[in-house]
Amino acid sequence: MLAIQRAPASSSGGGGGGGGFAGRRSSTSSSTPTALNRQILRSWADTRQGGGGVVGGGGSAGYLRGRQQRLSSASGAGGSKPLLSVIRSALGWGERPTAPDSKTAAGGGAVGKEGQLAEPEAPAPGVNRFASAVSPDLLTESTDSATATAVEDVEEADMRHAEEVISSIDAEHRLIELAPEPTSAEMRLREQKLAHIAGLTVPGMTANFKDHWDARMLGKGMRANHLMLCYFTVINPGSLAICKWQGKMIAIRSGEAMNRALDRDQVAVHLLPIRQWTLGLSGPTVESELKRRPNFLAEIVPDPVDIDSPFMSHEQINLLCQAGLVMTGEVVRIVSSFNNKCFVGSLSMHRSGRAALFKPRDRRVPLMLVPVHPLFMGLEVKRQLQKNVDMGLAGEAYTVAVKMVDWPSHLLRPVAEVLPLNTDVATIEGATQAILVETGIEERPFPPAALEDVAKTFYITKQDRKDREDFTDRCVVSIDPATARDLDDALHVKSHGNGCYEVGVHIADVSHFVPSESALDREARRRSTSVYLVQRVIPMLPEALSNGYCSLHPGEEKLAFSVIFQIGLKGDVQSYRFAKSIIKSCCRLSYEEAEQMLNSDEFLPSEVSSPFSGRQVRTTLRQLHQLAKKFRKERLSKAALGFSVANKLQFTCPDGVNGVPQLMKEEDAEWSHQLVEEWMLKANVAAAETLVKEAPDVALLRRHPPPRDPRGLAETLVSLARVVVESAEDGAENSGNGSKAARSILQAAAGSPGNNNLAASSTEIMLKLNDFLAEQSDDPQFRSFAATLAIMQMSLAEYICTGYHPDRDSWRHFALKFPVYTHFTSPIRRYADLLVHRQLVGALSLSSPTTQQQQQQQQQQQRADQVEAQAMWCNRWRISAKRASERSSQLFYAAFLRATGPSEGFAFAKSVGRLGMEVMIPQLLFTTRLDYQRLQSQCPGLVVRRRQKACNLVFPPAGSCPHRLTLKLNFRSEVPVYLEASEDNLLQINLRIRRPECPKCAANQQDSQETAGSAPHSLSVVADSDESELEEISDTDEESGSA
Template identity: 30%
Template sequence: MSHINQAEQQKKFAAYWSMEDVNLALHQGHVFKSMFRVNAHNRLEAYCKIDGLSVDVLITGYHNQNRAVEGDIVAIKVEPFSSWTKMKGSNEASRPNAYVNGSFDGEDVTRDENNHPTGSSTVERRQVILEKLCAMVNAFPSKRPTGRVVSIIEMSPRRKTIVGFLRIKPWLFNRESCQKDTSKSRLVLLSPKRDYIQFISTDPKFPKMMVAVKTLPNSLMKRLEDCDLTLEMELIAAEIVEWSEEYDSPLAHVIHSFGRGGEVESQLSAILFQSSVISSDFPPEAISCIPHIPWRIPEKEFYHRRDLRNLCVFTIDPATASDLDDALSVEMLPNGIYRVGVHIADVSYFVPPHTALDEEAQIRSTSVYLQRYKLPMLPPLLSEKLGSLIPGVERLAFSIIWDINLEGEVVDRWIGRTVMQSCCKLSYEHAQDMIDGTLNVEGLQLYGEFTWSDVVTSVQNLEEIAKVLKENRYKDGALSLENAKIGFLFGKDGIPNDIVLTGRKKSNFLVEEFMLLANTTAAQVISRAYPSSALLRRHPEPNLSKLRDLESFCCKHGLQLNTSTSSELNQSLQRIRRELKEDSALFHVLMNNATKPMQLATYFCSGDVIDNGKDWGHYALAVPLYTHFTSPLRRYADIVVHRTLAATLEAEFMLDINEKKMVKTCFTGLCFNKEEVESFHAQKVLADAAVKYVVPGTHQLADVAAHCNEKKLASRHVKDATDKLYMWLLLRNKQIFISEAIVLGLGPRFMSIYVIKLAIERRIYYDEVEGLTAEWLDTTSTLVLNYCPNNRSHKKGSTSKLKTVEEVAMLTFPDNMVPEKPDLSKHAGIEPAVFPLVLHILSTIPVTLDPIGGDDGPIDIGARLYASSYFVSNVL
């Protein structure tokens, strides 16, 4: 943008601090490092979480946000207390005498008072400032800290994967105006409006951007010069290249076009691009690392693996699954002991460290599942053939075998590498039929010397044990936030023609219970053996502020909710489920709200956390240690865990024969003797094994964990985005889609609703609508909506154009007044509401769902009131 006369430009933003100043201020506690997160409903509101602080810091307005965008790692300075804002929805009065250090007004919480003893470290000073900040937040729970961005420490990868639309009509208008001026022989100066074209992101979290016209790809440039207005319908890939202090908007560079915004393939390509998900074929050098087929297990593998080929082992997966990476077995022992085995595909055998295949798997990090196909982390030759636990074929596995008594207690366990052969592939439906005693084996194939009776008995025994294990988990404090999931029924053309809300069966919980046990066991073993280089997974405690909101919601509606621990929360929710058995919709709303305070589970390196296990735990599972071990065909983290486990087993083997009893106790057994594990000899063999199996060091493993987290989040975004796309397509192909909705939130401008049929939340804005009056009664939280066609008045001081009533409501009319009306026979069970409407929280209202955007903007699901009024006939 240097060719524009910068002398005429005034700085719109403050200059960033130098990294030297930022690092010093971070050490001293004067600024804090955080990820920048933008409110999708209001771009001018962003939030930053400070570790150790119970509430997020609000960064409001362009100047305070200082050119930061969604996902940036920023340095923020917390504003003085006098600038803090009132917490949304809070009516609680502040307690001015709650803080012992006197008046807060105007106090800079990060100011160094120089009261620290001589020689105190910067860590101590930073801790004092953080404690002071926490004390202020606790003393004034109705106040939210505010802050401003002083520097960007690390730019978000999202800057390089922006999807949006070009707005060419204003550019064409400006060009025509300039051409007219030229024809009148006027002097035309260089105009920024002619040199730049506006780019609007489909993600409302990103600001409007400007694209230099001369940098457009040739194909798009030609269409622009030809005044092709359909260019506005193209879904465009772009990246942010610069945002200097002098400009209101960032400068973006267009990479390419995906195609028309209303086309499915364009949208799918854009979704993958936006999440940096690789959809291309695997490179030849990665494929070359995989053995050719036909392939047999090398003879030497049988010498150091336990042979389980004569054990009744089987897989239970979705009916369409082809990457089978876990199998189960169970044997009855004397004295009521069950010997249960979880057998996981030994993928690390095929993926040696530092090979092209390993590097590709690490980059992809996870398989990404779309509605109709998947993008695998590993080539199908490995993930669906050589590594998959296909029935009737010998396979390499990593097995954990427990001896479990009738009370669900593990009395012994064995961990090791094995050779196994699955006798059959069961779907969850098959396993459920076995549990219910209704299985029809027609069409199923059984391998080996086992009978269907053997398999059915095994499945039923596993279900009995799983039930006990599950009960024990919940007694120990585990939390279940199970809710219905959306599923789509597709036609032959690949377009969805209906939706179903799906729930899980006993067979799903059976498999889940033993996978959880295997993951927990693996976490215990690797964290003991390698306490500074174990890849673990933690789930932090819920956001306290949002947890209070959940409590308040329940309290308002006569529901008692105890959120003091995960166990109390789970027990409360189960009790409420029983209380609301006649009102399942309300319970769905409550469960939907209960997920909001929950934070994301993340991978981390054990040596990267200084608290020595304090924050290692998994809140929802209520376990102190957890990892991922059971899905190495689709998660790279599991491969890393397999290598660490293999190194642990190698260390056991390498120790002297006389010490084998000690080793079993210390490494993979149930007992743990820290002193013995930390002995010189044990540490020596562990170090040698770590070198052999290339167990990553602390810093390298921290990077692996961060990348796995990033890709896990990306895969989640892809799933959510594709679900939304297929829902949009479904609505586009239906003339009318009507559903009941429950009001979650009300205010003078809009209501938040939960659409029961689609299990989604939406907003309906009713302020400044032509013919619609909204009366908000704050004292009773009541909204009165009425339709008055002759009411066309603006609110005081408003200059915005009124919305039409059709934008917020689908109006119908009494049968005896107007003969022609939409065919609503398919929705005969849902009657329109009648104006005037009196609404409260949890009121049930009928709504219509509409597809928005496509060729003319980002796709979305819009909600409108479905209502009737006697006034309607007068305007039809």
């Protein structure tokens, strides 16, 4: 591991000043080329920018090409150290005298008028900025001019790819900087574990993985255009994973090719020769296809292609992939990992007795080895394993949580250690602890130092009243979930009497209570977000702040950060401004109460603070609602996303956390949700626009990239539309109502075979998708299914710093259709919002720093590298918090099913294959696979008849029904199932096939009516079909025993 130390401020850096990085290699540095690579780039960047370090104060914030001018914050000149010299020094080869290049001596930019940074002098041509691009055979001292030129010259195109790798590697380091640093005792313990693993051998678990490439080999691969940087998605551990690169798929087809990468890792993939590529993900290889059709490649690519080489141009890659070829590759470097490497699963003794075998619940994670050694498992775990062995139950497993320690190249499986859990994982609380371990979320009390930063009492001072605008005379209302206690937003509207309005969006002024870089701030940054579990919240801020001083409780004067909008006659925003303010909310409403007030003249709130009345609250609400509807209509007309997907199940625990959960009834509060959503969007956009204008190089934005593969989204939409149209043509009940938009989609997509015209325009896709979903209101289950499929095709939204993303088009939010967007409205529960508040305060000079420490903290917030690091940190924990919330809901639903028994329901078929089908329950955000063999074991006598991308399930007579039933299944079909809890896994929900209702028996009943258990209109069931009909719709043999 490379030890990184902050160097003292330089006195002769030509104004570059500030801390640089001083690196020294430890005994394990050879195994961490990532750290070495960072040191090389950082050290060289320091010398080129007048001595300022990337993380040290005052120097340049970055080294990346094209970004140096924007991120420079120093002045003067300093000597430039040649890149070759820096590389030799970092590798420990000693220093060689080299004359500096006088043309590149100038480093930092000069300070211009009004504090603006002048452009720094451009580096001289021929200077290599990327150490990894240097070939190993050139890292020797030479006076040969040709060799020197080869070392110094790297083409711009190569540089762009190389910098992308280094930028990502560096991002990993910036995340580590925000994490708590390990103590010396923890470092010694890890070294002991690694030493034990190095000598570990387990029979049947030996392997010979290739060593990961070092930084220099990465550079060569980037120049040769056969190395791709992408995210790793595991389909089946040890046999198949996929990576997406610029919308194209790269298949990793063996455990050796995966080379120890885990799901969600960022990896560098080396392309294999074209002969090993495949036609489709599961089709034949190019080599075998050439034997059948010798000229098929020539029909795709006009120029000759060497099938024994992965070297080719981007144009050739595009042509081959457009023709349906799938690239294959192997992982050669794990660039960074957002996986905390903690997992929950079962542990059983390996037959060798040297280690236990850990089987994770997550099927994407490989099996792991846990050595039978005190370093890796506690005494109690060892006793339980030995007890099972003594009882002849060596293979018996029990649930534990582990953390992966290392995966050396000589072992087939990674090595893990058992983590201690405070409770039994067989209880809800124990299972909750396991969820937190898996997601990396630490539930712990706030440290005393952080709590000391929380004021013992709070009152508004005379200075506060002098510096802030007073809105206590406005009718301010908050709308939140009924159970919420952290109220961080409120609204008011004031009519100017001429059709124009003033609207205030008031957000809790958290930055007033959380000083930057205080112990409280560091703890909030470490947590990054509040985590909402079913039974409790793990807050980002102490309760005294989140539910007390900051929360905008009614009837109390509170400090707020407000956006004041002036709305014109046409309902458009004419202007807005930000202000620190004092407000006094007069009423707190739940979404359900607000919905009643919007829809009924009879309902009024029960509690309203004087001097306002319930009628004034209702008037305020309806005026805000009318304006919000105009905003929403305008957004949707620009192809903004008009729907959302979320887990709709909510639970209460009246008998305590380990009692029987109660399922809460879902309330219809669509209008009130849209009211709040539209005004929060307006405030967030206003914050983003202000930051981009006032602080364009350090603005923290939230962007949503367009789909990496618009063709995939378009094909999904076309498939859904085709189902609706076919149902309408078949005369299915209610299906005709939603066929107009579906036919429009098919017409827009019509083109030459294999060419979907709809895929050419993401905007057109979104417009069609919104219209399509709007017409499915009569079938909410299918609407939810279609929306979920569409969302799954889209990219994830993420926080970014504008200084690290110079292309302004990359700042756009695809789903909301905003050029710039950020998060401003939830600083109590999101650290990103708190950062945005601080940036706005600094950019707009809404408060003046009074001490040197505050000035330094404000300067720190204007460092692009720090903002980018915090953005990535927030991205990481936002995903973890979301996953923990979803799994908590799944845990309580499983407990609910365990207490109440199996529940009847319907799943949608996402795909129907040869061995089984993948189904989804949209309202649970739950997807699983149903194997035909398992279905037949669950339902004796069930016959499976397969056809291409479809199948028919033939159920035998049952109970009082004498008929055989044939259920026809294809994409989008609804599958009748029982949902039941797993007996040995608290988190697992199992699906079991359910015999559909017989249409003949139902028709014969005198009191035939539609019930909750009856088949929906899209269920295709035939009673007592004759064999000839079955044969016509099935072109494969009957399956009775195995699939």
